[in-house]
Amino acid sequence: MALETRIESAIAKAIAIGQTNCSDVGCVAPPRLASALEYAVTPGGARIRPTILLSVAMACGDDKPVLSDTAAAALELIHCASLVHDDLPAFDDADMRRGKPTIHIAYNEPLAVLCGDSLIVLAFDILARAADEDPRRALALIRSLAARTGMPQGICAGQGWESEESVNLAAYHRAKTGALFIAATQMGAIAAGQEPEPWTELGARIGEAFQVADDLRDALCDAETLGKPAGQDVVHERPSAVTEMGVEGAIQHLRDILSGAIASIPSCPGEAQLAEMVRRTAQRMVPAAPADKAGA
């Protein structure tokens, strides 16, 4: 089955659990919040994180595909939850995301908070439900995902740095952007029965590359291409690879990071295909003009 099909199917299955799977007699879910859960995860963006996760799982043999698919869905639910909360008025105050109104605009602000909360819970719920496949791996998946989502080193910590007067830039970037890429490579390995640690560096480097690519997109693309406002790094005075080293410098930096990422791939049966996936991911990351240069 194609990766996209596996990912979309696993996400749809997870959302259905969040919408309707009640154990109590006569249980019904609040319809608008149930609808918001689905709205928040569709249409998918590039699904980069679950694609990396499944690619790593396949490189490691993917002997428990149901567990890999569940891990991929759980990771994407967390990513979508973070987008819903990041778009809130108290954060980016974004009206549009992936070309449609954000949840607090399309529904309301309470439902946006609750939608994010529910997606976070659902991510851990589906991993625990998949434990029949392999309890030890399911628990390791929960721990890896929790570590890269919450405090002190997950995406919550990353966002938390934006409320500090003095920012530890390395910790900030690693937590804010890198964390879910580290979760992607670690969880892919865990789902296929491997230890997570050797896969940390690959995730961290892909995360770094993604941050630089995001900076490039923010600087080079217009709002229509992005599906969200452009030029936000300058508006919000956020640190950016483009303001720091210019467009050409940022592209060279991206190329170096990706070479490092590929070099860091642990020895495994599917090493060559995985390297190819990292190259393809890089091409999807970068906007039209610099894509050729960055795909090296």
Next chain:
Amino acid sequence: MALETRIESAIAKAIAIGQTNCSDVGCVAPPRLASALEYAVTPGGARIRPTILLSVAMACGDDKPVLSDTAAAALELIHCASLVHDDLPAFDDADMRRGKPTIHIAYNEPLAVLCGDSLIVLAFDILARAADEDPRRALALIRSLAARTGMPQGICAGQGWESEESVNLAAYHRAKTGALFIAATQMGAIAAGQEPEPWTELGARIGEAFQVADDLRDALCDAETLGKPAGQDVVHERPSAVTEMGVEGAIQHLRDILSGAIASIPSCPGEAQLAEMVRRTAQRMVPAAPADKAGA
């Protein structure tokens, strides 16, 4: 060890994990968010939910006390997370909680959202970490907590009903107030190696009683006693047992519910002590004047 000591110690241990337990080299947590985690869980309120959880665990033999303590802490983290998010301007817009400024006032709104998110993640993280004690029980604890926290029947669903034009009142109350009491009795049983289902009714009835007691407190107490604004049910036009059946009627209703709760306790070694705990909990629930009447 006294229940209070076990609970406070387990919560403090959990918060320390959220503040400092990094696997990455040179990892540091954002200090204000780290501080907010602790602020959100201290000083404790009555800790009613973890007290019920440990009481049920002890009634069932409490053969894995570390697992029981972790379950109690995880449940209280979720409860505190829900308070932090419920106090946000988009929900109750509350400035005070437990006699001190709410998180979005004491810190800021982004940190309040992130603090709630981080506490939710931490709850599942500590349960997964406790899996060495008994992987099967840890996974069952995660599933029970997830079911009573998220969608479609947890506290998120309960809050979600407040954004519906047409409300299913039974589903609303059971999810909003009952869910974490059901989690308390179920998780206490699971931690001690028992099946959760026979314990669902006790939790649901305690939850109902708590809702009625909360309605009584809101109607009878002043803001100083409550540590938060009083008379909010009338202000927000929320359904209330007091507006529905008057103060005397609500007290009688509370007495009936508690009798039913005690009658529902499954046969177990500590049945008598547990019944006594439910009576004591009832007395702590109700404000000074009606406490004697309700403690029957």
